[in-house]
Amino acid sequence: MTNEANQMTPRLDRADARVRHDAGLAGAFKKFTDKVRSGDLGMLPVIVGLLLISAVFTTLNPVFLAPNNLVNLLFDAAAVGLIALGVVCVLLLGEIDLSIGSMSGLSSAIIGVLWVKSGVPLAVAILAVLANGALIGFLYGFLRNKFEMPSFVATLAGLLALLGMQLYILGPTGSINLPFTSPLVRFGQILIMPAYLSYLVAILPGVLIMIGAVKTNAKRTAANLSAESLSVAIVKAALLTIGLVFAVYYLELGRGVPWMFGGFVLLVVILNYGLTRTKWGRSMFAVGGNAEAARRSGINVFRIRMSAFVVCSVLASLGGVFAAARLASASQQAGTGDVNLNAIAAAVIGGTSLFGGRGSAWSALLGVIVIMAISNGLTLLNLSSSLRYMITGAVLAIAVIVDSLARRSRASHGRA
Structure with missing residues (x-):
């Protein structure tokens, strides 16, 4: 029984390595392509x-x-x-x-x-x-x-x-x-929103993605489950942050980000949470x-x-x-x-x-x-x-x- 257990251990390690690999960037890309092929665009x-x-x-x-x-x-x-x-x-x-x-x-x-x-x-x-x-x-x-x-x-x-x-x-x-x-x-x-606040809001989603990924990994580790690679979360957070910061920078070349649009986005976030x-x-x-x-x-x-x-x-x-x-104004043409x-x-x-x-x-x-x-x-x-x-x-x-x-x-x- 001891020999069989010793032989099984490398197999389990290799399987765990494959799981971790699939959970990385290559796995994430494969998941994305599979979803697109299945119709989930x-x-x-x-x-x-x-x-x-x-x-x-x-x-x-x-x-x-x-x-x-x-x-x-x-x-x-x-x-x-x-x-x-x-x-x-x-x-x-x-x-x-x-x-x-x-x-x-x-x-x-x-x-x-x-x-x-x-x-x-x-x-x-x-x-x-x-x-x-x-x-x-x-x-x-x-x-x-x-x-x-x-x-x-x-x-x-x-x-x-x-x-x-x-x-x-x-x-x-x-x-x-x-x-x-x-x-x-x-x-x-x-x-218009102050520039510093606009940049802070642009950075926040990426930070929340990383915090969520770290918490999820900690919970999975505590439950003796394989923890997924953080590389996917890092790439997502980086790309999103770069895109949003550039968008704010470009808008600041003009008047900036309207409070009106910021209020709309806040309600989107609230409903998304709900x-x-x-x-x-x-x-x-x-x-x-x-x-x-x-x-x-x-x-x-x-x-x-x-x-x-x-x-x-x-x-x-x-x-x-x-x-x-x-x-x-409020008029008959409104709506x-x-x-x-x-x-x-x-x-x-x-x-x-x-x-x-x-x-x-x-x-x-x-x-x-x-x-x-x-x-x-x-x-x-x-x-x-x-x-x-x-x-x-x-x-x-x-x-x-x-x-x-x-x-x-x-x-x-x-x-x-």
Whole structure:
């Protein structure tokens, strides 16, 4: 028995060495290629799309990549990005909210009426807007749970009703200007983060990646499991830090990083934590993947659906506040036009599946940058709104096709 044990020891050591090797850079690359082949493309389409968009628009108009133009792009992206962030929640469940544009328009109108016309303090007016959004989201969830009304129908009815309310409370003038010197308008048009804070925020993600990797390795070692190589985490942290620091440096050549965009990113981080590190987030993915299986496992499907619609409407309402701050007005045109299209397209292009069960909060951030880059580039080329609508619609269609093909590939790979 002793000889057999001695012979087994080198084999175990070699096996452990192979595990450690597979967990290194070569293993990480192999995992990535395997995921791509199986249809799990992750952020790859977004990164490729951004590179192509930047190359095309910079060739046609070099102003596109000018620092100040990118700063303006980030200002514009914050409001639509917030709305798209809410859309991610309902899409994860395989649902949809078509009233997000009208919800944001109504919210901007409520801000104008309460704050400017009625003299209500700004903070109270914003709280009223968010409470109204929560109430509307609760109504959608109630209709979906109680009467099994498809979310497409419920929110389409909501789109018309909210638009009517927006027109009604704005009155015959149809527009309310917000004070240009107010903190809200300065937040939406002027305020920039200090340079030191921008760099600190750019470095933070890389530091958190390394801290998380070290903690994970310590836990695995304490449990007598093979600890993965830190080389992958080091490379990820280094590449991310270099990319973010360069982005901040380039933006600082212009005006800098807007507080408005920083607030949007903060909410993305909060929602990402909720979706990935909490019971609520795990339940969201479970219900989106298979609602009946989730119900049988003890998840309250009705509550999860309700929470998704409430979060979506609240974020759409906050997006309306951001839009009002950016435009310094509340008008009948707020929330109309391509707001719905851009928000839903941003979530889908960023990687959230229309079929439910797959996506992340980062989808809204990545997708809205793609959408606003297209819009900004077409504006610089002085192309008409009709062409902008058609091109954005085509990009959305391509994103859905890619999602469908990836879903089919994952299904066939799973059967194999």
